[in-house]
Amino acid sequence: AQSVTQPDIHITVSEGASLELRCNYSYGATPYLFWYVQSPGQGLQLLLKYFSGDTLVQGIKGFEAEFKRSQSSFNLRKPSVHWSDAAEYFCAVGAQGGGADGLTFGKGTHLIIQP
Amino acid sequence: DTAVSQTPKYLVTQMGNDKSIKCEQNLGHDTMYWYKQDSKKFLKIMFSYNNKELIINETVPNRFSPKSPDKAHLNLHINSLELGDSAVYFCASSHTGLGGYTFGSGTRLTVV
Numbered sequence: 001a002q003s004v005t006q007p008d009i010h011i012t013v014s015e016g017a018s019l020e021l022r023c024n025y026s027y028g029a030t031p032y033l034f035w036y037v038q039s040p041g042q043g044l045q046l047l048l049k050y051f052s053g054d055t056l057v058q059g060i061k062g063f064e065a066e067f068k069r070s071q072s073s074f075n076l077r078k079p080s081v082h083w084s085d086a087a088e089y090f091c092a093v094g095a096q097g098g099g100a101d102g103l104t105f106g107k108g109t110h111l112i113i114q115p
Numbered sequence: 116d117t118a119v120s121q122t123p124k125y126l127v128t129q130m131g132n133d134k135s136i137k138c139e140q141n142l143g144h145d146t147m148y149w150y151k152q153d154s155k156k157f158l159k160i161m162f163s164y165n166n167k168e169l170i171i172n173e174t175v176p177n178r179f180s181p182k183s184p185d186k187a188h189l190n191l192h193i194n195s196l197e198l199g200d201s202a203v204y205f206c207a208s209s210h211t212g213l214g215g216y217t218f219g220s221g222t223r224l225t226v227v
Contacts, residue, residue, distance in 0.1 A: 034215060034216070036218075038156075042220070042221075043205065043218055043219060043220035043221045044205065044218040044221075046215055046216075046217075049215045088156055090158065094216070100163045100165075100168065100170035101160070101163070101170075102146075102148045102150075102160045102163050102207070102209075102216070103160070103207075103216055104160070105157070105158040105159070107155070107156070107157050108156045108157070108158075110156075
């Protein structure tokens with residue numbers, strides 16, 4: 001069965017500091033990996049996705065993620081966070097598109113930005 | 116605008132009632148899903164449906180039933196609502212073998 005682990009429930013970062021959110025996955029086939037962000041009371045916005053090719057993926061809002069097959073990881077990074085980045089971040093694994101299983105999500109990491 | 120749209124955005128109802136949440140996508144996707152986000156923000160798939168096959172997560176009570184009048188719609192009907200059904204429900208769609216998944220903005224269901 002596929003699964004995603006986000007080991008950090010909460011992370012606090014100062015504005016302007018760098019950020020790394022961890023994600024580890026378990027998936028039987030070639031993993032397709034996603035990061036979503038959810039602001040309070042809002043829906044899910046796709047930050048970036050990895051299907052194949054270059055293991056360093058660029059996303060929106062200055063985020064990037066690196067796929068490391070040997071470590072079964074897909075960590076999200078940003079060089080300098082802004083107060084507007086405060087939100088819940090979800091890593092997910094699934095088929096490239098379609099498929100009965102859809103996406104399996106991690107439990108999320110709540111990002112707090114200190115002034 | 117191309118999107119996945121859900122209605123209503125908020126739904127407050129009493130225990131024991133029956134309610135429906137509607138979902139429509141105009142992206143031409145062939146698979147649609149319902150996810151439940153609980154009070155701890157955990158997202159879990161409830162159903163997937165692609166015109167040919169409905170896959171039900173075995174943990175979903177049979178009070179929940181998806182109904183798809185056509186390829187672009189997947190509505191969620193809930194019978195005999197319980198307090199524990201209070202959650203945010205997200206509809207999503209995708210296309211087999213292509214791209215990612217697009218989510219609706221969610222429906223916050225509160226059962227009182």
